[in-house]
Amino acid sequence: MKENTLKLLGFLTVISAWHVSSLFIPLPPPHLVAIKFLEILYYPEPVLGRNLTQHAVSSILRVVSGSLIAFMVAIPLGIVIGWNNKLDSYFTAMIEVFRPIPPLAWIPLAYIFFSVLSNPVQFAQVFIVFVGAFFPCVLSVREFAKSTDRNLIEMAKVFGAGDRDILVKVVIPNSIPGILSGVRIGLGVGWMSIVAAEMLASSGSGLGYFIMVMYEVGGRVEEIISGIIAIGIIGFLMNEILLRVERRLLRWR
């Protein structure tokens, strides 16, 4: 069977299983959810007065801003510590200690920190995304910068390259695959973190917030599942688009 046929078959299996389960447990069948999903994609859902697209856009904006800040720090830091062994020793142990802390563990602290600001919830959520996106990105970039072939660096030296040339013409280009996969993975973790962060505070909009409110107003399962599906589709698309960008930029491989 063709690859695409098998992929389709996988989805059909899940939907069939869902349909069968809906006969026995309090779960709306797939087609009702599909109708609800399409409806609220465009028509505002009455409790919050926004449609699903608007919630998705708010979540995406938070993720993009938090991730961009994270990448602006993580990419240069990853290159520098991957290149310089002393700075690597200085930073990496510290990074390894902070890395296993789930971004969500920072939420209460973030709300306290940012409570002095006019808009603490927004800042705290961007911060959570930052924490989620930063670590995978910095470690991926570091690994590639570190793996720069010593032979290539030596070749550059023989041709008269100084530290700057070596960094710009050898180490950074060599790290580009690491930067791209770091951005992709970082964005993925950032996306997961924001949805959870939105559930914990009244942010007024966002997919996580939407799901939480739909639960609190009385377990509106169709809306909840619609929100979950939106999260899945967006996460998948972000990953897929970035994978394509990677393949395009790394034609030399």
Next chain:
Amino acid sequence: MLEIDVSKNYGSRKVIEEVRFSVEEGEFVCIVGESGSGKTTLLRIIAGLEDYEGNIRFRGGGIAKVGFVFQEDRLLPWRTAIENVMFGLEIMGYDKERARSISKRALDLVGLSGFENHYPHQLSGGQRQRVAFARAIAIEPEIFLMDEPFASLDEITRQRLQEELSKIWLKELRTVLFVTHSIEEAVFLADRVIVLSGLPSKVVGDVRIDLKRPRDRSSSAFFHYENMVRRILAGIV
């Protein structure tokens, strides 16, 4: 004239002991010796990659520019063939246009016209090594240093590249120091073969190869020179 007089220790271990010889400008000199005899170290010293004791003088002063060809091609995989050739020129501060036209000519010289925009992974081992040659040629070095550049190629490719290198050298006539462990290769390419002993390296032989180019590997004169070098290497002089 290039005058070399170097010693090198790693801690208390002597690797090169007063290796002393001089090379005329435009001369093609091969350095042979058993593996681990410090041949590569000697080239790396001349290229400025390693510390040493002693003196290296070119035209009475220091060496301004060397072109190095390594055993591995050491091409940047994210650059096309022509961009790889441009590498040294970019570092020297040439503008892109000029670097590109010089590099184009260098690629033509090594027989790679039409491959300018290929990435290294699209080229064969022999073609990649040609790009590495072009990269060294493009910067117009005063001295070429070659460290077993054909060692990882198959026999047929290796012979073809030896012949082409010989031709290019006849056209351009530059000073070449070529390290190899193949006696045949040395006799085929060189004006002079310098034989190094095992560690610590010393010059144990200096043979002038008086054969017209292109050389015939199957001639008795060729065989005679091979044997001469072989005997020196074996310590039977």
